[in-house]
Amino acid sequence: MTSTLRLDGVDRSFGDRQVLKDISFEVAAGRMTGFVGGNGAGKTTTMRIILGVLAPDAGQVLWNGSRLTRQERRRFGYMPEERGLYPKMTIREQVVHLGRLHGLDLGAARRNTDALLERVGLAERGDDLLETLSLGNQQRAQIAAALVHDPEVLVLDEPFSGLDPMAVDTVVSVLRERARAGVPVLFSSHQLDVVERLCDDLVIIADGTIRAAGGREELRAAYTLPRFELVVDGDAGWLRDQPGLTLIDLDGPRAVFDLAADADADDQRVLHEALARGPVRVFRPITPSLAEIFREVAQ
Amino acid sequence: MNTYQAIRLIAGRELRVKLRDRTFLITTLFFLLIAVAATALPALLAGGSTTVAATESVAAPLRQAGLDVRAVADDAAAERAVRAGDVDAAVVAGPTVLAMNEAPDDVVKALSSAPAVRLLNPDALDPVIAFLVPFAFAFVFFTTSQLFGVQIAQSVTEEKQTRIVEILVAAVPVRALLAGKIVAACLLALGQITLIAVATVAGMQLADSGGLLTLIGPAIGWFVPFFLLGFLLIAAMWAVAGALVTRQEDIGGVSLPVQLVVMLPFFAVVFLHDNASAMRILSYLPFSAPTAMPLRMFSGDAAGWEPLVSLALLLLTAVAFVAAGARVYEGSLLRTNGRTSLRAAWHHREPIA
Numbered sequence: 056m057t058s059t060l061r062l063d064g065v066d067r068s069f070g071d072r073q074v075l076k077d078i079s080f081e082v083a084a085g086r087m088t089g090f091v092g093g094n095g096a097g098k099t100t101t102m103r104i105i106l107g108v109l110a111p112d113a114g115q116v117l118w119n120g121s122r123l124t125r126q127e128r129r130r131f132g133y134m135p136e137e138r139g140l141y142p143k144m145t146i147r148e149q150v151v152h153l154g155r156l157h158g159l160d161l162g163a164a165r166r167n168t169d170a171l172l173e174r175v176g177l178a179e180r181g182d183d184l185l186e187t188l189s190l191g192n193q194q195r196a197q198i199a200a201a202l203v204h205d206p207e208v209l210v211l212d213e214p215f216s217g218l219d220p221m222a223v224d225t226v227v228s229v230l231r232e233r234a235r236a237g238v239p240v241l242f243s244s245h246q247l248d249v250v251e252r253l254c255d256d257l258v259i260i261a262d263g264t265i266r267a268a269g270g271r272e273e274l275r276a277a278y279t280l281p282r283f284e285l286v287v288d289g290d291a292g293w294l295r296d297q298p299g300l301t302l303i304d305l306d307g308p309r310a311v312f313d314l315a316a317d318a319d320a321d322d323q324r325v326l327h328e329a330l331a332r333g334p335v336r337v338f339r340p341i342t343p344s345l346a347e348i349f350r351e352v353a354q
Numbered sequence: 355m356n357t358y359q360a361i362r363l364i365a366g367r368e369l370r371v372k373l374r375d376r377t378f379l380i381t382t383l384f385f386l387l388i389a390v391a392a393t394a395l396p397a398l399l400a401g402g403s404t405t406v407a408a409t410e411s412v413a414a415p416l417r418q419a420g421l422d423v424r425a426v427a428d429d430a431a432a433e434r435a436v437r438a439g440d441v442d443a444a445v446v447a448g449p450t451v452l453a454m455n456e457a458p459d460d461v462v463k464a465l466s467s468a469p470a471v472r473l474l475n476p477d478a479l480d481p482v483i484a485f486l487v488p489f490a491f492a493f494v495f496f497t498t499s500q501l502f503g504v505q506i507a508q509s510v511t512e513e514k515q516t517r518i519v520e521i522l523v524a525a526v527p528v529r530a531l532l533a534g535k536i537v538a539a540c541l542l543a544l545g546q547i548t549l550i551a552v553a554t555v556a557g558m559q560l561a562d563s564g565g566l567l568t569l570i571g572p573a574i575g576w577f578v579p580f581f582l583l584g585f586l587l588i589a590a591m592w593a594v595a596g597a598l599v600t601r602q603e604d605i606g607g608v609s610l611p612v613q614l615v616v617m618l619p620f621f622a623v624v625f626l627h628d629n630a631s632a633m634r635i636l637s638y639l640p641f642s643a644p645t646a647m648p649l650r651m652f653s654g655d656a657a658g659w660e661p662l663v664s665l666a667l668l669l670l671t672a673v674a675f676v677a678a679g680a681r682v683y684e685g686s687l688l689r690t691n692g693r694t695s696l697r698a699a700w701h702h703r704e705p706i707a
Contacts, residue, residue, distance in 0.1 A: 106524040107523075107524060108520055108524055108688060125527070128524065128525075129525055131524070133521060135517060135520040135521060137520070138517065139516030139517035139518040139519075139520075139521075140516065142512075144367075144371065148370075152363070152367050153521065155363050156360065156363055156522065156525045156526055157525050200521065
């Protein structure tokens with residue numbers, strides 16, 4: 056059975072304000088699913104509903120096709136947006152405690168804690184009180200706390216905020232490891248470049264509705280215009296007269312153009328034309344960045 | 355993992371953290387010292403009999419009375435000894451008792467012939483003890499519920515303030531969280547009063563006032579169940595107070611009503627302890643019953659069934675408070691923006707699966 060987490064028609068209001076409207080998407084096993092949206096778009100509320108911290112007004116959260124139960128939720132790993140552990144407990148002690156609350160016995164909780172602290176680079180600080188750690192290190196401890204019980208699903212709200220680049224790399228590799236082991240990973244982030252680098256799938260939310268969801272490459276393809284960049288040795292002005300071609304930008308030898316979607320407009324034809332006129336230095340399709348797709352979709 | 359195990363884990367953490375807390379350990383030690391000091395010291399300090407200077411001619415009856423007699427050559431020497439502070443008193447010809455500024459009762463008694471005394475109620479309490487014991491019970495209940503109550507509130511608020519509560523709530527039922535905290539606080543409070551009781555008893559043994567022990571033993575026995583249920587009642591309120599705010603600094607403000615319902619019965623019991631009808635009422639009101647009823651047992655004016663009825667009332671109230679407290683706790687725990695009103699917390703419920 057493939058482990059899939061699915062949201063199905065989830066609505067949620069706070070008072071008169073509806074913050075989620077008919078939210079449906081899937082987090083598939085072994086895939087890193089990036090969850091992006093602006094401030095107040097509904098990411099945190101959605102994640103809290105998945106973890107059962109908030110209840111949906113309508114719709115449901117499904118795990119492997121049936122309604123998610125409390126016992127199953129306990130096997131989830133969660134990192135809330137607002138971070139916090141016990142300031143006056145040692146790192147090791149509280150990670151062990153959280154592991155046990157999630158159902159591990161003492162021995163397993165200890166083993167996992169030691170392994171994880173080693174993994175996130177906190178092995179030396181294990182017996183220090185949380186409050187004595189720097190914010191970045193507290194963040195690492197938080198990651199360990201979310202992972203200690205070998206969760207079957209990971210839901211991480213802004214896991215990279217506040218991390219230095221080295222810590223980001225550590226966390227990324229830990230998460231990838233879990234995903235490779237078949238765990239569905241849902242993570243939100245403001246840092247679209249990080250999401251772009253990391254995610255296999257993407258869910259874009261704006262104003263409480265899902266605007267786009269699917270594989271990263273499919274989404275990219277769906278939102279890719281047939282746009283090309285051409286750099287030749289001479290002047291590229293001749294492109295103006297080509298049929299089915301709209302010039303976006305022309306700057307001496309460099310041009311950016313869109314091709315009409317009909318069959319006449321063929322990128323290979325344009326390339327032949329260019330080669331017939333002289334050397335071609337660059338000819339490439341321009342794919343939009345995640346940020347560009349996001350801007351377009353979230354409007 | 356079931357709810358019971360979750361409660362045990364939560365309570366275990368609270369206990370571990372508290373038992374390592376220096377303030378808690380010092381306060382406990384302080385209480386123990388007070389208990390021992392209050393029971394053992396008076397007897398130890400009172401030790402040593404009065405010293406009397408006397409000539410051999412009048413010394414015999416004084417020695418018989420167990421006084422420490424210093425033989426002197428004549429009455430003038432006796433008076434000098436008193437003036438110099440070498441002795442507490444002197445007996446000179448007459449016989450006349452000399453002392454600096456206070457008549458030494460035991461010396462006077464040794465030289466007088468006492469009339470026959472027949473006690474009509476030999477078991478009646480010494481009025482000092484009759485006041486001290488109620489006060490001690492009320493004081494122990496008051497300070498313990500205050501001390502541990504504040505700690506429950508702080509521990510609840512800490513979890514809200516640090517937002518770890520969101521992780522906890524995702525893992526264990528909210529009620530298990532509340533139950534774990536209350537169980538831990540009850541155990542700590544009970545442990546502390548047990549230690550105090552042991553120290554008190556030890557102090558009494560030391561002071562050799564075993565008679566008092568048999569007298570207040572049953573009252574102490576009744577005090578324990580009353581104390582536990584009374585503490586449960588108050589613990590539920592403190593947990594709610596802690597859940598309503600998001601910062602430790604704000605606990606003082608919301609907990610004022612809780613402090614009042616602990617403090618008013620305390621003063622009522624202390625001031626009305628010899629007013630039988632007031633005590634009868636206080637011994638049934640849930641907030642004052644934990645101290646008032648054991649007292650009435652102590653002074654012997656409660657019938658055998660009375661503590662049972664009062665205990666049942668207290669139990670019902672405590673259960674109701676814990677249930678209501680759990681609801682408010684659930685309704686306010688995840689509201690991390692400022693202070694939540696009781697009403698909003700009561701009506702707000704996340705129907706969590």
